[in-house]
Amino acid sequence: MTKRAYNFNAGPAALPLEVLKQAQEEFVDFAGAGMSIMEMSHRSAIYEQVHNDAQALLRELFGIPSNYKVLFLQGGASTQFAMIPMNLLTPDKVAAFVMTGSWADKAIKEAKLFGQTAVAASSAADKFNRIPDLSDLQIPDNAAYLHVTSNETIEGTQYSAFPETGDVTLIADMSSDILSRPVDVSKFGMIYAGAQKNLGPSGVTVVIVREDLIEQSPKSIATMLRYDTHASNNSLYNTPPSFSVYLMGLMLKWVQERGGVAATEQYNRDKTKLIYDTIDQSGGFYRGFADPSSRSLMNITFRIQTEELENQFAKESEQHGFIGLKGHRSVGGLRASTYNAVTLESCKALAEFMQDFQKRNG
Numbered sequence: 001m002t003k004r005a006y007n008f009n010a011g012p013a014a015l016p017l018e019v020l021k022q023a024q025e026e027f028v029d030f031a032g033a034g035m036s037i038m039e040m041s042h043r044s045a046i047y048e049q050v051h052n053d054a055q056a057l058l059r060e061l062f063g064i065p066s067n068y069k070v071l072f073l074q075g076g077a078s079t080q081f082a083m084i085p086m087n088l089l090t091p092d093k094v095a096a097f098v099m100t101g102s103w104a105d106k107a108i109k110e111a112k113l114f115g116q117t118a119v120a121a122s123s124a125a126d127k128f129n130r131i132p133d134l135s136d137l138q139i140p141d142n143a144a145y146l147h148v149t150s151n152e153t154i155e156g157t158q159y160s161a162f163p164e165t166g167d168v169t170l171i172a173d174m175s176s177d178i179l180s181r182p183v184d185v186s187k188f189g190m191i192y193a194g195a196q197k198n199l200g201p202s203g204v205t206v207v208i209v210r211e212d213l214i215e216q217s218p219k220s221i222a223t224m225l226r227y228d229t230h231a232s233n234n235s236l237y238n239t240p241p242s243f244s245v246y247l248m249g250l251m252l253k254w255v256q257e258r259g260g261v262a263a264t265e266q267y268n269r270d271k272t273k274l275i276y277d278t279i280d281q282s283g284g285f286y287r288g289f290a291d292p293s294s295r296s297l298m299n300i301t302f303r304i305q306t307e308e309l310e311n312q313f314a315k316e317s318e319q320h321g322f323i324g325l326k327g328h329r330s331v332g333g334l335r336a337s338t339y340n341a342v343t344l345e346s347c348k349a350l351a352e353f354m355q356d357f358q359k360r361n362g
């Protein structure tokens with residue numbers, strides 16, 4: 001068997017070996033068609049089945065109510081930063097945001113290109129090491145929606161509960177934690193995520209959107225950038241990213257076979273506990289970046305006393321088969337991304353490596 005790395009990449013990220021093997025098995029000849037899924041018409045019955053099955057399974061696993069559409073789009077979550085205000089922000093309204101760090105910032109900057117924005121809460125004063133207090137959100141009366149980033153991939157912070165927004169539509173960028181824990185989808189008007197962390201490979205962006213919001217798109221927006229175009233064509237208005245959708249379907253089956261989303265959350269808790277405990281029991285050698293109240297189950301961010309030691313850690317960990325532990329270039333430090341497909345074995349090995357590194361350098 002090929003040796004697999006301990007893959008802690010932030011995205012694209014680890015995929016389950018079982019999924020990769022199944023894809024390998026059916027790569028050249030899918031379902032007896034004499035061709036791969038990539039070579040097939042997206043209008044063929046075989047592809048349509050793959051497409052619809054992935055959608056149905058996501059609905060089932062994530063508990064998506066029937067008055068929501070599930071769209072498979074392209075352009076990444078970054079395109080949603082623009083599509084959301086284009087479709088849902090009118091000149092008399094304000095797009096409100098909870099400012100939690102790097103990805104919330106990008107979403108706000110993009111919305112500013114299309115209309116008025118407001119920050120309802122921010123943890124800037126704490127250098128984004130936590131999700132801000134949500135009990136006193138400053139949501140303008142004329143808010144079109146409130147946008148949250150459920151998991152800040154770079155800072156390693158995650159909402160443990162979502163705000164109550166009353167009549168104001170709640171929209172969440174769940175790019176880095178979708179399907180990692182059960183979520184009450186009915187609280188949201190829209191949830192979106194690039195697939196390349198928890199759902200599969202890059203190339204497909206999942207948008208879960210309530211039907212009444214789809215109808216709001218102004219008629220002046222480009223056809224491809226309108227939610228109603230994709231909703232009324234089952235995400236087959238144009239050629240979909242068929243291979244990505246197929247692989248996402250395999251990954252969804254994998255989650256189902258392992259007991260679904262609640263079981264996945266427990267697994268993620270067990271995995272991350274090994275690493276957070278190592279940080280907390282290191283007597284200050286390792287320092288977690290996120291405040292314990294906001295720690296992410298997906299991206300564990302930490303520092304060591306000196307940058308020199310951090311560089312040494314990054315280098316030595318690679319020599320031991322650990323990939324992707326250097327923090328994002330914008331914040332430095334170290335980061336272990338522990339998405340759904342990262343194994344307990346990988347996390348155990350990392351915790352042991354961290355303890356050993358401390359022994360040698362502490």
Ligand code: PMP
Nearest residue numbers: 076077078103153173175176194
């Ligand atoms: N939002 C979050 C929380 C992310 O982590 C990322 C990607 N790292 C994005 C948005 C951007 O996603 P994409 O690269 O798919 O545009």
